[in-house]
Each structure stands twice: as C-alpha cells, then as structure tokens.
Amino acid sequence: SIERPPGDTAGCTFCHTSSEERCSTCHQRHQFDPKVARRAEQCKTCHWGKDHRDWEAYDIGLHGVVYQVNKWKPEQFDFSKKLSDADYVGPTCQYCHMRGGHHNVQRFGTVYTSMGMSMADRGAPIWNEKRDRWVSVCDDCHSPRFAREQLQALDEAVKDAGLKYRETFKVAEDLLVDGVLDPMPKDLCPDWSGQHLWSLKIGAYHDGEAYGGKTGESGEFRMSNCTDVERLCFESVGYFQTYIYKGMAHGSWNDATYSDGSFGMDRWLVNVKQNASRARRLATSEKKVGITWQPEEFWRTSEWLDELTGRIIVRNH
Numbered sequence: 001s002i003e004r005p006p007g008d009t010a011g012c013t014f015c016h017t018s019s020e021e022r023c024s025t026c027h028q029r030h031q032f033d034p035k036v037a038r039r040a041e042q043c044k045t046c047h048w049g050k051d052h053r054d055w056e057a058y059d060i061g062l063h064g065v066v067y068q069v070n071k072w073k074p075e076q077f078d079f080s081k082k083l084s085d086a087d088y089v090g091p092t093c094q095y096c097h098m099r100g101g102h103h104n105v106q107r108f109g110t111v112y113t114s115m116g117m118s119m120a121d122r123g124a125p126i127w128n129e130k131r132d133r134w135v136s137v138c139d140d141c142h143s144p145r146f147a148r149e150q151l152q153a154l155d156e157a158v159k160d161a162g163l164k165y166r167e168t169f170k171v172a173e174d175l176l177v178d179g180v181l182d183p184m185p186k187d188l189c190p191d192w193s194g195q196h197l198w199s200l201k202i203g204a205y206h207d208g209e210a211y212g213g214k215t216g217e218s219g220e221f222r223m224s225n226c227t228d229v230e231r232l233c234f235e236s237v238g239y240f241q242t243y244i245y246k247g248m249a250h251g252s253w254n255d256a257t258y259s260d261g262s263f264g265m266d267r268w269l270v271n272v273k274q275n276a277s278r279a280r281r282l283a284t285s286e287k288k289v290g291i292t293w294q295p296e297e298f299w300r301t302s303e304w305l306d307e308l309t310g311r312i313i314v315r316n317h
Contacts, residue, residue: 003191003192003220003222003308003309003310004224004307004308004309005307005308011049014046015045015046025045025046026042026043028042034082035079035080036079037094038079038083038086038092038094039071039079039092039094040058040064040067040071040092040093040094042093042094043055043093043094047093050235050238050239050242051238051239051242052242052246053242053243053246053247053255054093054246054250056246056252056255056259057243057246057247057249057250057252057255058093058250058252060252060254060255061247061250061251061252061255062251062252063090063091063250063251064250064252066089066090067090067091067092070089070090076088076089077089077092082101083095083098083099083100083101084100084101091140091141096108096137099137107133108133108134108137118158119154119155119158119159120134120151120154120155120158121151121152121155131151134147134151135147135148135151138150150248150251153248154245154248154249157244157245157248157256157262158241158244158245158248160262161240161241161244161245161262161265162241164236164262164265164266164269165233165236165237165241165265167269168232168233168236168237168265168268168269168272169200169233169237171229171272171273171276172200172229172230172233172272172276173200174276175229175276175279175280176198176210176211177210178280180279180280180283181227181229181230181279182227182279182293182295183227183295183299184295185197185198185199185211185212186212187295187299187300188225188226188299188300189225189299189300189301189305189308189310189311190310190311190313190314191219191220191222191310192220192308192309192310192313193217193220193310193313194310194313194314194317195212195213195217195310196212196213197211197212197213197217197218197219197220198211198212198219198230199219199220199221199222199226199230199234200219200221200230200233200234201213201217201218201219202218202219202220202221203218221234221238222234223235225299225305225308228275229272229275229276229279232268232271232272232275233268233272235268236264236265236268236269236272239260239264240260240261240262240264240265240268241265243255243256243259243260243261243264244256244261244262244265247259247261
C-alpha cells in the first residue's frame with residue numbers, strides 16, 4: 001500500500017504514524033487514566049483487521065468471552081490495581097502482552113514471527129527463551145504442559161498453512177516464468193520504486209531477470225494494479241495465514257479454521273489453480289490461431305494510476 005495516495009491509506013497511516021508509540025494512544029489524550037489503559041478495548045483501535053487480526057481472535061476466543069461477560073464486575077476485573085497486582089478472572093491483552101506493566105510489548109508478546117508467517121519454535125536460542133517466557137505467562141492459570149501443547153498446536157497449524165501457501169505461490173511463479181501471467185510485470189504501471197518488479201518477488205532470494213529488475217532488488221506485495229492470481233497469493237498469506245496464527249495463539253480455533261483461516265487458504269489455492277488453468281488454455285489457443293495478445297492500456301495508465309508513487313517518480317524524475 002506504500003505506493004497508493006494518502007486518501008486510500010488513511011487506515012494504515014493512522015496507526016503507523018500518528019498513533020504508533022505514543023502514550024496517548026492507549027492512555028487516551030486529556031483523560032490519561034491508567035484504569036482506561038488496562039482495558040482490552042484500548043488495543044482494538046489498531047490491532048484488528050485482515051492482516052493483524054488480534055482483537056477479533058481474542059474477542060471471540062475463550063479468553064475474550066470470559067473478559068466480555070465479566071469486565072464490569074470489579075471483583076472479577078479490578079482495573080484500579082496496577083497490572084503487577086492484577087488478579088483477573090481471565091487475561092486481557094495487557095495482562096499477557098504487558099506483563100506486570102512492562103511497556104516493551106514484544107518482550108512478553110507472542111513469539112514474534114512476521115505476523116504469523118513462521119512457526120513460533122524456530123530452533124534458535126532466542127526463540128526458546130521467548131517461548132519459555134510465554135509459557136510463564138500461561139502458567140498463571142494453566143499448567144506449563146498445557147501451555148506448551150498449545151504452542152505445539154499453533155506450530156502444526158502454521159506448518160499446514162505454509163504448505164498451502166508455498167503451493168499457491170509456485171502456481172503463480174510458474175505462470176510468470178512461462179510468460180503467461182496476464183498482465184506481466186512489464187505491462188503494469190511501475191511500482192513504488194519506479195520499476196517493473198514482480199509484486200511477489202519479495203527479497204533478494206527471488207533472483208532472475210524473469211521477475212523484472214536487477215539481482216537483489218525486491219518487489220512489494222500489492223493489492224491493486226496486479227493480476228488476480230497475485231492478489232490471491234497476497235491474501236492467502238497476508239490475511240488467511242495470519243488468521244490461523246492469531247486464532248491459534250489467542251484460543252480462537254474457529255477463527256483459525258472457519259473465518260477465512262485454513263478453509264480460506266484452501267479456497268484461494270483452488271482459485272489460483274483455476275486461474276492458472278484458464279490462462280494456460282487461453283495462451284495455447286491464441287498461439288494455435290496466431291493471436292498476439294496485447295494487455296489493455298488501463299494496466300499502464302489511467303487517472304487513478306497517475307496518483308501512484310511509481311508513476312509520479314517516472315513522470316517527474
């Protein structure tokens with residue numbers, strides 16, 4: 001979304017610029033009451049939505065339901081107490097992620113792994129340390145064995161999701177390499193860097209001229225001005241795999257399964273395969289009858305695309 005005009009990305013910039021890392025975001029400007037900042041709803045302003053589904057996963061999970069039905073009872077949730085003294089009937093966002101009132105959220109956060117695109121257990125000592133720290137939070141109410149079983153279940157779900165995404169990506173990649181992706185990167189409006197890199201060529205590990213650009217240059221996930229296949233790939237990992245991770249991490253297993261989690265990844269994988277099948281059949285038919293297809297001009301330019309960063313860079317510089 002970095003290439004889109006400001007009016008299109010108000011929801012992004014509200015959290016990632018004006019609200020990020022400010023005291024008043026959680027404590028509320030003017031009021032600035034710690035009792036308000038200790039309520040789970042304070043996190044809801046930013047931590048919800050398709051690509052960071054924290055609030056929804058918590059809210060419809062077991063812990064969130066306990067919170068919602070008891071939050072007005074002081075004997076169950078006494079928000080006048082500091083977090084270090086809290087004795088809640090169920091966890092809030094703050095109780096787990098800001099344990100004891102510690103403001104470094106990642107210190108006692110879920111094991112940070114790119115918003116759910118990686119497993120929590122990645123072998124290196126730093127991940128084991130984070131994992132043990134997470135278990136110590138669950139241990140307030142559950143046994144350590146139970147907590148570790150939940151982490152293992154999360155990892156198994158993410159492994160399954162990774163298999164689906166890699167297959168989805170490979171179908172899209174083969175279309176590009178074979179030259180039957182419609183449109184190809186060269187036929188699109190330039191990206192935010194002013195070039196024509198494939199939107200799924202993320203990082204230098206996807207090298208090769210077929211992707212556009214030079215060795216080591218990286219594309220950027222795009223939700224607009226790209227083929228339907230690429231958009232489905234993005235949504236599969238950026239949305240649905242995130243649902244799976246967030247759902248499993250917050251005790252919302254229905255979210256991980258039904259709410260466009262694992263079932264969503266299944267659906268998008270089939271859609272990508274169907275798109276690929278149609279594209280290949282069409283390309284074969286066109287070649288047989290001697291048609292040389294030229295992508296429509298709207299992929300390159302229109303009034304709306306003139307507002308994209310890449311086009312402005314090319315036009316002005």
